[in-house]
Amino acid sequence: MSNRTFGAGALRNGTAIKGDAVAVKQQREPDLPCRRCGIGEGRLCRALTRGVSQMSKECQFRQIPCAAAENEIIYSKNTPPGDIFAVCQGWALRFVELADGRRQNLAVLLPGDICVATLFEDELHFSVQAVTKLRITRFARADLTRRILSDAHTLEVYGKACAAQLRDVDERAVDLGRRSAEERVSRLILGIVDRLSGHRVLQNHPYAFPLLQRHIADLTGLTPVHVSRVMSEFRNAGLLRLTKRSLMITNLTGLEQIGRLN
Amino acid sequence: MSNRTFGAGALRNGTAIKGDAVAVKQQREPDLPCRRCGIGEGRLCRALTRGVSQMSKECQFRQIPCAAAENEIIYSKNTPPGDIFAVCQGWALRFVELADGRRQNLAVLLPGDICVATLFEDELHFSVQAVTKLRITRFARADLTRRILSDAHTLEVYGKACAAQLRDVDERAVDLGRRSAEERVSRLILGIVDRLSGHRVLQNHPYAFPLLQRHIADLTGLTPVHVSRVMSEFRNAGLLRLTKRSLMITNLTGLEQIGRLN
DNA sequence: CGAACTGTTGAGGTGGTTCAATTCACGTGG
DNA sequence: CCACGTGAATTGAACCACCTCAACAGTTCG
Numbered sequence: 095m096s097n098r099t100f101g102a103g104a105l106r107n108g109t110a111i112k113g114d115a116v117a118v119k120q121q122r123e124p125d126l127p128c129r130r131c132g133i134g135e136g137r138l139c140r141a142l143t144r145g146v147s148q149m150s151k152e153c154q155f156r157q158i159p160c161a162a163a164e165n166e167i168i169y170s171k172n173t174p175p176g177d178i179f180a181v182c183q184g185w186a187l188r189f190v191e192l193a194d195g196r197r198q199n200l201a202v203l204l205p206g207d208i209c210v211a212t213l214f215e216d217e218l219h220f221s222v223q224a225v226t227k228l229r230i231t232r233f234a235r236a237d238l239t240r241r242i243l244s245d246a247h248t249l250e251v252y253g254k255a256c257a258a259q260l261r262d263v264d265e266r267a268v269d270l271g272r273r274s275a276e277e278r279v280s281r282l283i284l285g286i287v288d289r290l291s292g293h294r295v296l297q298n299h300p301y302a303f304p305l306l307q308r309h310i311a312d313l314t315g316l317t318p319v320h321v322s323r324v325m326s327e328f329r330n331a332g333l334l335r336l337t338k339r340s341l342m343i344t345n346l347t348g349l350e351q352i353g354r355l356n
Numbered sequence: 357m358s359n360r361t362f363g364a365g366a367l368r369n370g371t372a373i374k375g376d377a378v379a380v381k382q383q384r385e386p387d388l389p390c391r392r393c394g395i396g397e398g399r400l401c402r403a404l405t406r407g408v409s410q411m412s413k414e415c416q417f418r419q420i421p422c423a424a425a426e427n428e429i430i431y432s433k434n435t436p437p438g439d440i441f442a443v444c445q446g447w448a449l450r451f452v453e454l455a456d457g458r459r460q461n462l463a464v465l466l467p468g469d470i471c472v473a474t475l476f477e478d479e480l481h482f483s484v485q486a487v488t489k490l491r492i493t494r495f496a497r498a499d500l501t502r503r504i505l506s507d508a509h510t511l512e513v514y515g516k517a518c519a520a521q522l523r524d525v526d527e528r529a530v531d532l533g534r535r536s537a538e539e540r541v542s543r544l545i546l547g548i549v550d551r552l553s554g555h556r557v558l559q560n561h562p563y564a565f566p567l568l569q570r571h572i573a574d575l576t577g578l579t580p581v582h583v584s585r586v587m588s589e590f591r592n593a594g595l596l597r598l599t600k601r602s603l604m605i606t607n608l609t610g611l612e613q614i615g616r617l618n
Numbered sequence: 619c620g621a622a623c624t625g626t627t628g629a630g631g632t633g634g635t636t637c638a639a640t641t642c643a644c645g646t647g648g
Numbered sequence: 649c650c651a652c653g654t655g656a657a658t659t660g661a662a663c664c665a666c667c668t669c670a671a672c673a674g675t676t677c678g
Contacts, residue, residue, distance in 0.1 A: 271577030315533030
C-alpha cells in the first residue's frame with residue numbers, strides 16, 4: 095500500500111503542539127510539520143506547502159499548527175472563520191445542528207482534507223468538530239488567494255478540491271434521499287475506508303475507525319438504534335467486524351453489493 | 357421588485373437560437389446576448405461577460421448561446437463536459453439517476469446559475485435536464501481559467517459561486533437527512549422563490565413555478581403521491597395556491613414556520 | 619464502586635410508501 | 649365539434665422501513 099493508514103492514536107513525531115499558545119510559538123520554527131507530512135499528491139495542503147523554497151518570499155505560507163481534543167469544536171458556524179485549516183492527523187466531522195437538537199453530519203474530514211469551498215465566505219453555514227484527538231494546520235486566507243492567483247497549478251488543485259467536496263456531499267444527498275439504511279451504512283463505511291486506504295481497500299485488514307454509531311447515525315440520517323441493528327446485521331452476515339475502533343472488512347464484495355457499488 | 361421573475365415561456369428577444377448549427381453561427385455576432393441580460397450583480401456569468409471591452413484581446417470570452425427543449429438532457433454524466441454553461445432563461449435540474457431508476461434531484465438551476473465547482477473535472481457525477489424551454493450560454497473552460505488567473509475579482513466571484521453551490525447542497529442534505537416531509541417541501545418552495553424574487557419574497561404575488569410534483573418529489577426524497585398530500589395540506593391550510601405553473605404564497609409566515617425558517 | 623457513555627435488543631408506533639382507481643387538463647386527429 | 653390518448657394530480661387502503669421508548673449489558677474512568 096502506498097498510503098499509510100491513519101495511525102492509531104500516537105502522534106508521529108515529537109513536535110506535536112498541545113495548545114494555542116505553543117502553536118503561535120511554533121509558527122516561527124524553520125522545519126514546519128508540513129514538510130515531513132505524508133499527505134498524498136494532489137491534496138491542496140500539499141500543493142500549498144511543498145516547493146515553497148523555490149518561490150519568491152511573498153508566496154511563502156504562514157502555517158500555524160494546532161491541536162484539538164476529542165469532540166472539540168474546531169469551528170462554530172456563523173462566526174468569522176479567519177483562517178483556513180487542513181486536517182493533519184485524526185478525524186473530524188463537518189456538521190449542521192438544528193435549533194431542536196437534530197444534527198446532520200455532512201462530511202468526514204480525514205488527514206489532508208480542507209474545507210476549501212468556503213475560502214471567500216465571511217460566515218460558514220456549518221460547524222466542525224473533532225472526533226479523535228486532532229492535529230490541524232491553519233493557513234491565512236490571503237496567502238491562499240495570493241498563491242492561487244500566482245500559480246495555475248494551485249488554482250487547478252483548488253478547483254479539484256472544490257469539486258471533490260461537492261461530489262462528496264452530492265453523494266451524501268443521494269444516499270439520504272434515495273437509499274435504504276443498509277445501502278447508506280455500507281456506502282459510508284466503504285467510502286471512508288476507500289479514502290483511508292488510498293483507494294485500495296483490503297479485505298481482512300484492520301483500519302482505524304474511530305466513528306461511534308451516533309456519528310454514523312448523524313451521517314446517514316438514521317437513529318443510533320437503527321445503525322446498531324444494521325451493523326449487527328452486517329456483522330452476523332460475516333461482512334465486517336468492528337471492535338475497539340478498529341474495522342476489518344471480512345467480505346468486501348458482499349459489502350459492496352449491499353451498497354450497489356459493484 | 358428589483359429582479360424580474362422568470363417570464364412565462366416567451367423569449368425576451370428575437371435572437372433566440374434554435375439549434376447547434378445556428379448557435380455556432382451566432383458565435384461571431386458582435387452584440388452577444390449577455391450584454392443585454394438582466395442577471396444580477398455578483399453572478400459569475402455576469403462577471404465574465406461584462407467589462408470585457410476594457411480587457412485585452414486574449415481575455416475576451418467565446419460565448420455560445422444555445423437553446424434546449426423541455427425535459428431535454430443538457431449534460432449527461434460520465435461524459436467529457438467540454439464547455440461550462442450558464443442558464444440564461446428557464447429552469448433546469450441537476451440530478452443523479454441510479455441504475456434501478458431511483459432519482460435524486462440535487463439542485464434547481466435558475467437564470468444566472470452555473471455548475472461551477474466542476475471547472476477542473478474531466479467527468480461529472482451528475483446530469484442536467486431542462487425543466488422548461490431553456491436558453492443557455494456556453495463558455496470555454498480555458499477562457500474561464502485564464503480569466504480567473506488574470507483577475508482577482510473573477511477569482512472571488514468564482515469562489516463565492518462554489519461556496520454557494522456547496523451551501524445549497526449542504527442544505528439539501530440536512531433536509532433529506534433530518535427534516536420531515538412538510539419541512540422539506542416548505543423549505544424547497546421558499547428557497548426557490550427567495551432566489552426568484554431576489555431575496556424579497558412577496559405574499560399574494562404570482563411567481564412562475566414550472567416544477568411538477570414529481571420534480572419536487574425527486575428534490576425532497578419523497579414520492580409524488582406524498583408530495584401531492586403535502587401540497588394539498590398546504591393548500592387547505594391557506595398557505596399557498598399553485599395553478600397553471602404559477603405559485604402564489606397566501607400566508608408567508610405560516611409557510612416559513614412550517615419550514616422552521618422563522 | 620458508581621457514574622457516564624456506548625451499544626444491544628425488544629415491543630409497539632408512525633411517517634411515508636406502494637398499489638390502484640379516479641379525475642382533470644391538454645393536445646391531436648377525425 | 650367531439651373522441652381519444654397521455655401525463656399530472658388526487659384520494660383511499662394496506663403495508664413497511666425506520667423511529668421511539670425502554671430496559672439492560674459492557675466498558676471506561678474518576
